[in-house]
Amino acid sequence: MKLFSEGHFLKGVAVIALSGMLLSVAGCGKTSSPTATAPVANQEAKIGVISFLSGGGAAYGEAIKQGLDMAKEELNAKNKIKINLLYEDSRGEKTDAINAANKLVNKDSVVGIIGPTLSGEMFAVGPIVNGAGVPIMGTSTTAEGITDIGEFVFRNALPESVAIPSAVKKAVDKYKLKTVALMYSNNNDFAVSGYKTFEKAVKDSGLQIVATETFADKDTDFSAQLTKIASLKPDAVMVSSLYQEAALVLKKARELGIKVPFVGGNGFNSPQLMKIAGTAAEGALVASPWFPAKDDANVKKFVEAYKAKYNKVPDQFAAQAYDALYIMSAALDKSGSATDRKKLRDSLAGIKDFQGVTGKFAFDAQRNPVMEATVLLVKDGQFTEFK
Amino acid sequence: MLNSLLNPYYLQIGMFVLINAILGISIYLTLATGQLSLGNAGFMSIGAYSSALLTIKLGLPVYLAIPTGGMASVLIALIIGFPALRLNGLYLAIATLGFGEVVRVIFLNLKITNGALGISGIPSLNVLTGNVLSALGLGDGFGGLSLQQISNCAVLLILFVILVLLLFFTRRLGFSRVGRAFAAIKADETAAQAMGINTTYFKILAFILGAFIAGVAGGLSAHLTFYIGPKDFDYHRTVEIFIFAVFGGSNLVWGPILGALLLTLLPEFLRAASDYRMMIYGAILVAMMAFRPLGLISEETVRFWRTKLGRRSSK
Numbered sequence: 070m071k072l073f074s075e076g077h078f079l080k081g082v083a084v085i086a087l088s089g090m091l092l093s094v095a096g097c098g099k100t101s102s103p104t105a106t107a108p109v110a111n112q113e114a115k116i117g118v119i120s121f122l123s124g125g126g127a128a129y130g131e132a133i134k135q136g137l138d139m140a141k142e143e144l145n146a147k148n149k150i151k152i153n154l155l156y157e158d159s160r161g162e163k164t165d166a167i168n169a170a171n172k173l174v175n176k177d178s179v180v181g182i183i184g185p186t187l188s189g190e191m192f193a194v195g196p197i198v199n200g201a202g203v204p205i206m207g208t209s210t211t212a213e214g215i216t217d218i219g220e221f222v223f224r225n226a227l228p229e230s231v232a233i234p235s236a237v238k239k240a241v242d243k244y245k246l247k248t249v250a251l252m253y254s255n256n257n258d259f260a261v262s263g264y265k266t267f268e269k270a271v272k273d274s275g276l277q278i279v280a281t282e283t284f285a286d287k288d289t290d291f292s293a294q295l296t297k298i299a300s301l302k303p304d305a306v307m308v309s310s311l312y313q314e315a316a317l318v319l320k321k322a323r324e325l326g327i328k329v330p331f332v333g334g335n336g337f338n339s340p341q342l343m344k345i346a347g348t349a350a351e352g353a354l355v356a357s358p359w360f361p362a363k364d365d366a367n368v369k370k371f372v373e374a375y376k377a378k379y380n381k382v383p384d385q386f387a388a389q390a391y392d393a394l395y396i397m398s399a400a401l402d403k404s405g406s407a408t409d410r411k412k413l414r415d416s417l418a419g420i421k422d423f424q425g426v427t428g429k430f431a432f433d434a435q436r437n438p439v440m441e442a443t444v445l446l447v448k449d450g451q452f453t454e455f456k
Numbered sequence: 457m458l459n460s461l462l463n464p465y466y467l468q469i470g471m472f473v474l475i476n477a478i479l480g481i482s483i484y485l486t487l488a489t490g491q492l493s494l495g496n497a498g499f500m501s502i503g504a505y506s507s508a509l510l511t512i513k514l515g516l517p518v519y520l521a522i523p524t525g526g527m528a529s530v531l532i533a534l535i536i537g538f539p540a541l542r543l544n545g546l547y548l549a550i551a552t553l554g555f556g557e558v559v560r561v562i563f564l565n566l567k568i569t570n571g572a573l574g575i576s577g578i579p580s581l582n583v584l585t586g587n588v589l590s591a592l593g594l595g596d597g598f599g600g601l602s603l604q605q606i607s608n609c610a611v612l613l614i615l616f617v618i619l620v621l622l623l624f625f626t627r628r629l630g631f632s633r634v635g636r637a638f639a640a641i642k643a644d645e646t647a648a649q650a651m652g653i654n655t656t657y658f659k660i661l662a663f664i665l666g667a668f669i670a671g672v673a674g675g676l677s678a679h680l681t682f683y684i685g686p687k688d689f690d691y692h693r694t695v696e697i698f699i700f701a702v703f704g705g706s707n708l709v710w711g712p713i714l715g716a717l718l719l720t721l722l723p724e725f726l727r728a729a730s731d732y733r734m735m736i737y738g739a740i741l742v743a744m745m746a747f748r749p750l751g752l753i754s755e756e757t758v759r760f761w762r763t764k765l766g767r768r769s770s771k
Contacts, residue, residue: 123734158733163681163688164472168724171465192576192683200583200604201464214576256564258572258685 113151114407116397117173119166119184119194122158129186129386130158133208135379136390137183143374144398150407152398159185166190167197174201180401181205181413183393188212189258195222204414206397208389211335212262216436221414223436225393227358227427229263229334232442234270236356237307239444239455240332241274246304248277252294252318253309255283263309263334271307279303288314291321299325309334316345323349330354338385343450354455356442358427359385362452363443371426392425399423459600467608473720474615475677480700480712481622482669487706488635489662490642491541492549494694496670498556499529501689503671504678505569508578511679513568518584522675529671530664532559537660544645556694564686574685581679585610615676619713622669626709638662703744705751714752 118137121130137154145151155177157169166185173179174197182205185194191210198205199219207215207224211232216222240246249271253264271278279301282294295318298306306322308315308331315336322331330352331337337355346353361372361382371391375383383391397413400420404412421431421439431439446455479496486493507525510516516524540551563569586607589595597603629635637658640648649655678684696719704715722740726733750756 122731156730157727158730160734163683163685165723167681168465168469168472169727171468172724172727175463175465189574189683189685189687192574193681196577196580196682212573218576256561256572256686258574258687261572 112149112407113153114181114398114401115153115155115177115179116394117170117177117179117182117184118154118156119159119169119173119182119186119190120156121161121186122156124160124162126161126186129209132384132386133184133186133390135375136383136387137394139375139378139387140391140394140398144394148398148402150398150401152394152401154394155179159187159190161187161190163190163193166194170194170198170205174198174203178408179203180408180410181397181417183208183390183397185210188215188262191215191222192218195219198222202414203410204417206393206417208393209386212258213265220418220436223417223432225396225427225430225438226389227438227440227442229266231438231440232356232358233263233266233334234273235442236332236354236444237267237270237274239356240305240330240354241276243455244305244330246274246276248279248301248303250280250282250298250301250303250306251278251309252282252284252291252298252306254286254288254311254314256285257311260286260309260311260334260336263336267307267309267332267334284310284314284318286311286314289317291318292325295322295325295327298322299327303329305330305332307332309336311336312339312341313345316342316350319346319353320349335385338445340382340384340452343447348450350447350450353447354444355452356444357385357452358440358442359388360443360445360452360454361388363454365426367424368426388426392427392430395425396420396423396430459605462601462605462609464604464608467605467612469721469724470612471608471615471680473717474612474619475673475680476697476700476716476720477619477713478615478622478669478673478676479697480704480716481619481626481709482666482673483697483701484706484709484712485626485662485669486666487701488630488638488642489659490645491659491662492545493540493552493663493666494549494691494698495533495536495540495552495555496666496697497689497691497693498552498559499533499667499670500674500677500693501556501559501563501684501686502529502532503674504684504689505563505575505674506671507675508575508678508684509568511579512575512577518579518581518679522672522679525675526668526671529667529674533664533667534660537663538656541656541659541663553691553694556689556691560686560689563689569686572686574683574687575678576683578678578682578684580682581611581614581676582607585614611680618672618676623709623713630709634658634661699741701751703741703751705753705757707750707754708758711751711753718752 120133141152141154159166159169173182182198182203185191186209188210191207195218199221204221207226209226210224211226211229215224251267254260280298284291308318315333319331333353333355337353338357343350400413400417404416406412418432423430428440433439444455445452483496503525506528507521510521510524511518536555543551564572586603589607595603598606637653640653641655641658645655700715700719701712703719705711723737726736729736
């Protein structure tokens with residue numbers, strides 16, 4: 070039964086090591102051509118995109134890709150520095166995102182990166198890209214602490230720490246709230262982070278929290294939590310979760326006779342909310358950087374063009390990705406180089422008074438966006454501006 | 457040439473290959489006694505979280521924290537091993553899969569693990585070796601290579617040494633009394649017991665060894681990826697580790713290692729296929745199971761090549 074004698078042990082190690090090396094050399098052959106620097110005359114900036122293009126969250130990645138593709142076409146039609154987008158799929162997985170980032174930075178030699186889609190991916194990718202000195206900009210990474218990773222990490226996603234307090238403040242002013250109940254999904258990083266922001270915003274406004282109830286993603290029954298909340302009669306309920314659970318919470322709450330306003334985190338910010346909850350969604354509030362029906366020439370033009378191309382109204386992910394590429398391109402123009410990563414970082418950091426479809430935009434000293442959120446109210450099955 | 461070969465992208469993939477190979481060894485060890493244990497992702501997460509928390513909260517050096525993480529996995533394996541290993545076959549698989557999910561949910565709800573947000577800013581092996589190297593005066597790189605490349609190579613070397621040591625250990629184990637006992641239990645547990653082998657002891661031993669190695673691999677991966685969250689260790693991860701063994705073949709330790717190597721490289725090679733990447737990946741797995749249900753490497757394969765190569769060299 071002695072299949073591999075001791076002498077063969079080392080041989081086995083060598084064979085595996087060698088085959089590994091051969092495989093990576095084989096992959097290497099393709100690399101040399103794209104690393105050559107672009108000629109000055111016809112400048113082309115290579116921008117990498119890491120996005121959630123396959124798997125459970127592919128809808129987000131797809132919207133981001135569509136927004137970026139549209140921005141690229143428009144920009145390349147008029148700008149001197151042409152943009153070449155290199156897409157890499159992260160499947161929403163940390164290791165895949167790391168590999169994608171390493172490939173873009175080291176093999177494709179991109180000048181900057183847009184993405185990744187999830188905050189968790191950014192926490193893994195950020196330190197690597199930052200260490201390599203490549204500017205990276207998240208378009209949908211809303212969690213706390215993203216830009217603390219390093220000075221090359223940017224985002225144009227309105228963090229929940231800005232959106233939620235503005236929604237809470239508007240609701241407090243309008244409805245004269247005194248007591249609130251909080252609900253959140255405790256197994257979702259995004260929802261937990263949103264809950265923490267809610268808690269802080271509510272306390273800052275001097276409201277009393279009468280109950281804090283949790284549930285989990287993919288839960289369908291919320292009667293226990295909502296019955297308790299109904300008995301405490303709060304003036305409003307704040308919910309931090311994705312739209313699936315949010316819609317079901319709304320439905321159940323209205324069934325149980327809870328008629329008070331609901332204030333939501335970014336999870337509420339989806340047309341799917343009204344689709345699932347129907348009339349139960351009436352009166353729900355959410356702060357969003359993106360409002361497709363906004364009375365603004367830029368927004369109207371973008372929505373028209375997007376509709377013509379993809380036959381649907383752009384969502385927040387598409388809009389923020391669209392703006393992100395415009396911001397990148399503006400920074401590239403200002404730096405005057407299509408390949409200098411350090412210059413791109415510096416000119417990105419200096420972006421201000423940028424007018425995008427998500428409103429007026431600037432980066433603060435922490436490379437977070439300075440922008441205004443529009444508070445939206447669900448009325449007659451539509452998002453309308455809450456004034 | 458050397459410079460482009462030592463591209464951090466390839467080096468990073470190399471690191472993932474080695475980590476996955478170590479995980480392959482961990483599942484091979486439990487499979488060696490014929491136990492289908494699917495708790496590896498759970499043990500991996502215990503190692504990863506322990507090691508990350510020890511370094512962040514207590515400031516323990518990484519080289520101590522990683523083995524301590526492995527020991528934490530052993531502790532848990534001891535506690536759940538005795539009741540779990542009374543089960544067999546599929547029942548054990550389901551119980552250990554459940555164990556992995558329980559561990560994940562616990563990490564999801566603990567305050568110290570930061571719940572669903574996970575732990576970020578874990579001290580990285582690359583950065584640490586980079587610091588050591590620059591203290592040695594290699595801060596500006598060496599022989600045309602940057603500091604990053606050298607430190608990545610150093611980490612790769614460390615991982616490779618760990619893998620070789622584990623391989624050596626596993627191979628030695630295979631020829632020892634313990635290994636024979638493992639094989640006997642795998643072949644027929646009742647017969648092994650009748651021959652006087654303490655089957656519980658050996659099954660627990662294999663379980664604990666597997667847990668330790670998975671814990672160490674978890675610790676290593678935490679210190680390579682800066683961030684861990686409960687989502688990284690769900691049952692997808694377990695299945696992935698299990699596929700290394702199934703794809704490569706689980707009868708010889710080379711099987712899971714080859715499986716880990718190929719299955720980690722494959723998605724990267726298929727990046728060129730973009731949209732079709734995961735489809736091709738899936739198709740390859742299906743084709744593989746259809747044509748080589750026992751995995752790429754089995755005793756048969758080794759025998760076949762041995763006789764073939766032997767004949768050629770004797771000519």
